[in-house]
Amino acid sequence: MAEEILSFEGVGFRYSDPSGREETAALQDFNLSLMAGESVAVVGESGSGKTTLSRLAAGILRGGDGVIRLDGKDFGRFTRRDWREMRREVQLVLQSPSAAIRPRMKIGAFLREPFLCYRLCPRGEVERETARLLERVGLPESVKSRRPGELSGGELQRVMIARALAVKPRLLICDEPTSALDPAVQGEVAALLKQAQRETGAAMLLITHDLALASRMADRVVVLYQGNTLEVLPAGDLKNALHPYTRALLGAIFTLSGGGEPPAKGEPYSGQSLCPYFGRCPQREESCRTKGKVLLTVAEEHLSACWKNI
Ligand SMILES: Nc1ncnc2c1ncn2[C@@H]1O[C@H](COP(=O)(O)OP(=O)(O)OP(=O)(O)O)[C@@H](O)[C@H]1O
Ligand SMILES: [Mg+2]
Structure with missing residues (x-):
């Protein structure tokens, strides 16, 4: 091995700003x-x-x-x-x-x-x-x-x-x-x-x-x-790739046959939902607020933080 x-x-x-107040x-x-x-x-x-x-x-x-x-x-x-x-x-x-x-x-x-x-x-x-x-x-x-x-x-x-x-x-x-x-x-x-x-x-x-x-x-x-x-x-x-964010990144690759669309914008991560991508995810459901962010094994050597990928 x-x-x-x-x-x-x-x-x-974490970076803190010079005032030390924001991180x-x-x-x-x-x-x-x-x-x-x-x-x-x-x-x-x-x-x-x-x-x-x-x-x-x-x-x-x-x-x-x-x-x-x-x-x-x-x-x-x-x-x-x-x-x-x-x-x-x-x-x-x-x-x-x-x-x-x-x-x-x-x-x-x-x-x-x-x-x-x-x-x-x-x-x-x-x-x-x-x-x-x-x-x-x-x-x-x-x-x-x-x-x-x-x-x-x-x-x-x-x-x-x-x-x-x-x-x-x-x-x-x-x-x-x-x-x-x-x-x-x-x-x-x-x-x-x-x-x-x-x-x-x-x-x-x-x-x-x-x-x-x-x-x-x-x-x-x-x-x-x-x-x-x-x-x-x-x-x-x-x-x-399975995670909606990776799929969005793949869709953003510009080729002569198409693509080049940036991932959808949405609410930035507010920290209220567990899934960091919740605010922008086109596939989000209410239950994503309580599930998410933990990396799950979805196939051999393949981990995804989207519970819907299992
Ligand atoms: N010296 C710094 N002080 C405060 N915040 C910082 C500092 N460097 C980076 N950050 C913040 O940390 C986060 C991550 O920045 P980082 O430079 O690691 O991103 P990146 O993925 O390399 O981006 P890019 O693709 O633009 O190079 C950003 O929100 C950035 O604003
Ligand atoms: Mg960088």
Whole structure:
């Protein structure tokens, strides 16, 4: 059996506004176990809590409820050394690569950094290793002498992937890795990430609002709505999703043959009903007020929070 890399148990997070009076529950009772080599996509509309989840997983955001474990060790018990090690084992690929690199730094220096910082190879081999990385992500060695502003968004994202691969990560956290790119380049970068994940055997937590990308990149998909998990299913079964919200998201995918309708708007979640999607659900019934929100097994490896799916 594959070993567990990352796990969330009852994880919740609230942001409070500077006055401390108002709070936003960005994530509630989140549970997930990510195995070595597995790729899990977390999907949902804007504001559903995806980035909050990725920042918690990366240890950038701390505090909150529940337990997050990396290799079985609770973040709450991490020593400085554990955090340092984590910085190496867990690599992030974010939406906006330009934010992760200083504008005046040359790409060569940026790629050399992890080799020097973690002493990944003898100094004399660093140039060869960085050239090899660039080749892996399909870029010429000549980009080493350029600065970030002299590369396209797609090229810069390839540089980010190259740097993430340098340390042979065990977990890749990718938050909207392709959404800032031109559609033609999105597919290439997605394919590169998938290939890199396969080759390294790293686990992947992919954060995206794009269901097509999720089905292409992931083994499993978790659907978040206002911080609540509404459905978990194998990515290959996404077209057979059962929860009304996931079905609405699928209906919102724009294709040339139709679609593109956003999920129906309705009352926002008031907290009075148990089902978080109650206010917007086209299939709601009065009894949804008293049932809901608990994830139920509806098929093998398929969970839904809608009681009507059983
Ligand atoms: N620093 C913050 N302070 C206060 N509230 C925040 C903060 N960051 C996020 N939130 C709120 O938490 C909720 C979840 O935000 P989050 O960024 O995790 O959503 P998301 O799913 O990543 O959205 P998007 O698809 O737009 O990136 C939202 O209601 C958001 O307004
Ligand atoms: Mg986000």
